[in-house]
Amino acid sequence: GFGERKAKAERMFSLMDGFLKNDPFSLQKDILHHVEYTMARSRFSFDDYEAYQALAHSVRDRLIERWHDTHIYFKKTKSKRLYFLSLEFLMGRSLSNSVINLGIQDQYAEALNQLGFEFEVLAEQEGDASLGNGGLARFSACQMDSLATLDYPAWGYGLRYEYGLFRQIIVDGFQHEQPDYWLNFGNPWEIERIHVTYEVKFNGTVEEVDMNGEKVKVWIPGETVEAVAYDNPIPGYGTKNTINLRLWAAKPSNQFDLEAYNTGDYINSIVNRQNTEAISNVLYPDDRSHQGKEMRLKQQYFFVSASLQDIIRRFKEAHNNFDELPEQVALHLNDTHPSLSIAEIMRILVDEEHLGWSKAWNIVNKIFSFTTHTVVAEGLEKIPVDLLGSLLPRHLQILYEINSNFMEELKKKIGLDYNRLSRMSIIEEGAVKSIRMANLSIVCSHTVNGVSKVHSNTLKTKTFKDFYELWPEKFQYTTNGVTQRRWIVVSNPSLCALLSKWLGTEAWIRNADLLTGLRDHVDNTSFRHEWKMVKRLNKMRLAEYIETMSGVKVSLDAMFDVQVKRIHEYKRQLLNIFGIIHRYDCLKNMDKNDRRKVVPRVCIIGGKAAPGYEIAKKIIKLCHAVAEKVNNDADIGDLLKLVFIPDYNVSVAELVIPGADLSQHISTAGHEASGTGSMKFLMNGCLLLATADGSTVEIIEELGSDNLFLFGAKVEEVAELREKGGALKVPLQFARVLRMVRDGYFGDKDYFQSLCDTVEVGNDFYLLGSDFGSYLEAQAAADKAFVEPDKWIKMSILSAAASGRFSSDRTIREYAERTWKIDPCQCPF
Ligand code: GL4
Incomplete structure (x- = not known):
């Protein structure tokens, strides 16, 4: 019973000696522990890199404690979750940011001093996690920091590329690209979840079968790849909350081995294994055109399928009625890259959960929100129908059905204006028949967000004019922001100290509006001198x-x-x-x-x-x-x-x-x-x-x-x-x-x-x-x-x-209140 479980848990917790302690002495012990047992280096001989790794592992332990408690608390309170789906996250380094957000920067600095190291020097050992291209990807990272800090029950989902954005080297004034094999020396900031895996399927055919007298479509896939979860804890500042960024890596599925065994083609099966692993290999380095690349489409679906299986599994653990999905789950499409989610969740609800189309559709169109980061129509993502049809035959059918329902509804509203109908269609006719991912996202989302006021006006008057006229209430804008934790506290410690001194508080780190208080001191000469x-x-x-x-x-x-x-x-x-x-x-x-x-x-x-x-x-x-x-x-x-x-x-x-x-x-x-x-x-x-x-x-x-x-x-x-x-x-x-x-x-x-x-x-x-x-x-x-x-x-x-x-805190609060309708959920200390 519950009492028994509780007693057992308490005994184990006391065996653990309670939570990790953060005084400088305990920190030193923990760092040395990791030198000896994680890095397997002798305490008499380890270099800066090994010291960094040991230090990072000691921070990781502290993140894990908070991560656990946060997620147990989220589960207990059954609060509505936000799932932030993005193919790119530019996290950069994690050490300083984590230590600062955990609030143990000074203790660590002292601990390291006593061991004869300097925090700043060790921090330089860390390489960047560059799983994104530019502004869009860094904005995702800032949003994660704000979601954690503001205690929102959120998860980020993305791909764990083995090669991040290329390294730029300059030879003779020319740019050359070098691979960024960033995982070469291990990554202490991720937790490999070898048991959190899902099968992701591709290709094959769709067949119609009889189920209790009803004809249903069944996808018989051809290829299976396994997705493995890697969790990256994201600590909030000034709160215990530590949320999760779950990144998927591709592993070959065991089904392969079976087949190879049957056909006797052992060597080829190993080669195939490597092909499937390639899905999460490399980040596409172009920040705005992803037109018609098969591997990119595979990446998108791989990411979408694994994430949605995970999300639905979690939902079903706590709820048994899909009608509750819109009150429990908000899915955010960070640009069109994850928008296959729409077809995938329809497929799950219709084909696997047998809800029936209209019931499924009523649920699905209440859960998605969409932010577009693009201005010009030419920059919008399109997927050739042929490509999609061969890779995801069932999804193509679903997309056609969504579109034909939409076209019918639209005709009722606007009549037979064929030009406008064809502009708004999810399917683009023409030399290369394609799926317009932005149209899909707009049709199926309850909110379409621009990223600034000007951008939003352009969307309404040009890029998506037709849609705006149809659904003016869907169109919103939420101006972007950046996190002051990373962009002042981590990167500019002297300014950080100065701000706190003159504002008389550190509260601006959680409430950037307080920075306006600087205006009061602008005429003060000693302030200006220090500035x-x-x-x-x-x-x-x-x-x-x-x-x-x-x-x-x-x-x-x-x-x-x-x-x-x-x-x-x-x-x-x-x-x-x-x-x-x-x-x-x-x-x-x-x-x-x-x-x-x-x-x-x-x-x-x-x-x-x-x-x-x-x-x-x-x-x-x-x-x-x-x-x-x-x-x-x-x-x-x-x-x-x-x-x-x-x-x-x-x-x-x-x-x-x-x-x-x-x-x-x-x-x-x-x-x-x-x-x-x-x-x-x-x-x-x-x-x-x-x-x-x-x-x-x-x-x-x-x-x-x-x-x-x-x-x-x-x-x-x-x-x-x-x-x-x-x-x-x-x-x-x-x-x-x-x-x-x-x-x-x-x-x-x-x-x-x-x-x-x-x-x-x-x-x-x-x-x-x-x-x-x-x-x-x-x-x-x-x-x-x-x-x-x-x-x-x-x-x-x-x-x-x-x-x-x-500040991205303002951005996130606006999204949370207006778009996602989620409430903060702070894990008690
Ligand atoms: C971008 C925009 O170009 C950039 O203006 C914006 O700040 C950013 C985040 O919204 O998104 N869109 C693409 S694509 N890359 C970007 O950086």
Whole structure:
């Protein structure tokens, strides 16, 4: 009985000596225990890496304790769960973040000191978990941190890629990609659940069979792969709650062996095993086009099927009626990548649970919400019908049925407007008949979220206009955010201390709105002085990194001007580089006296180009070519430096962002759905030079347009400018810079011609030419502000003070209350 079980559990708990203790002495004991028994190294001889591993394992133990209690509590309270489905999570490193969120940072620092190690040094041993491409994936990671911190009963689901995003190395100015085999040395942050496995099936045929007089469809699959769970505990800050990010890895199923045994083809069966394992092998490195790749589709279904089996199993453990599903389960589609979930859950409810179509449909359309991270229709995901039909024949039938029901309903509402019907159809007719994953997600979700106000307007008036007119109430927006735990507390400890000192509390770490309190101190000279010192310290850290990475020595008095993000034409790194060339050209043409009045700059650019994206790769090369010339010009000296930071990732960002004076977010208006980098810079008191695009528009609302450097065409002006084509006005300076590149002033003349073509008048889709004049003005305004340090520091403080609204805590709370309808559920200590 219950009493007996309880007594047994209590005895075991006392054998364990209760919970792990967090005083420095106990921590030392635990670390050494892991050196000896986990790493199997002698306590007399272990290096930094082994010390890091032992340290990480001791943290992991503490995470596991909380993880257990949290999940037992969730189960006990039967609270509604959110399942956050995403194919990408850019977690970065875990050590510092975990220790901080557990609230035992100081104890660990002391423990390590007594053992003769330094926490920061060991933390550097950790590699990044780069299971994602860019903003979308880092945003998922920030959301997980906020879900845990705000005590929401949530699970994340994703794929455990063996190769994360490629490592970027630069040879001779060219990007090369190297595999990121990140699990090589083991991963202390995951818990392998060898017993949590599900079979995922592919291919085969669908047959109709008679079941109690009723005809039902049965999928007879051809291939089976096993999904194994790997759990990654995500600790909240200032709470015991530790939620789970469950990532799936593919393992060959045992069914294979049986078949091979029967046919006697042993060797081939081993080869096949390796093919199936390939499903979770590698992250696709293109951050926006996944068109028509079979392996990518397999990944999507593999992930969806395993996750839903897990979710349904958990639901059935506690409930026996599927009518309760919408009150118990919220499924969130992070972009269209997991949207096969819709067909899969219909298949489970109809084919396996025999609920009947209409009952199943009534349940399914109440549980999904969808966030789209894309702006332009061409960026939306499509899956060729043939591909889907051969890989998932039953799912294709289900998708057709969903669509035909939808089309019928639609005809009743809008009549026989065939153009509109065909635009809204889930199936796209044409040369390659395809499934439109966004249409599917919209039709089947109760809420469609944009990621910023501007983005949402674009969705309503352009991308999904037809759907908005049909279901205006479905369309919402929730502006993105970033977690201040990672982006201030972990990455900028000196600023963190300063904030707590002047705000008189650490409460801002859980409530970023309190940052507005900084406004009260902006006129205080000693506060401003301390603020300035913190920035200088972070610039020093960054300067050291730049010197080791590129050999370039930079002056701390210069303005550190940063643009770090994926390389894309729409993000306009080329505009930045052209601005730098222009600056260089001006400096060259000045006499010595005038040069002395120029504000020295260190221009820092970083980011990866998708391996197949030629133009983006040329932009990287041009950046290096310009850097080579400028940095070695004795006339210029410290007045202008250009450095490209290779292999930009989360941990590089943690170093670069706190050290920036100015950062650029200069996409052509209407192209950046939100942008989250800007929010991280803002929090770190970095001034923005930006276009009114994505969430910058909302940043302006909080900060006031006087406190940042705004330029460029507005969203509503872009279409008109484009129409002008060859008649568009472009400043002379732009033509001159373009000429310099074309003429081979920076070498590689032939190589750069096609890059220059993309911004030639008449062909300049992203409007670099027409925005160049106002870009230079904004840059001049930044220079002017920089020579008034008091003014600059004030703007810097006001930037951080305005950043509270851009905490992912606000984002998550909005989603929880409005979209997911879930309540916090805090596990008692
Ligand atoms: C992105 C958007 O491009 C970016 O603006 C946004 O901040 C991010 C998170 O919503 O999603 N969409 C894709 S695709 N990659 C992104 O980073």
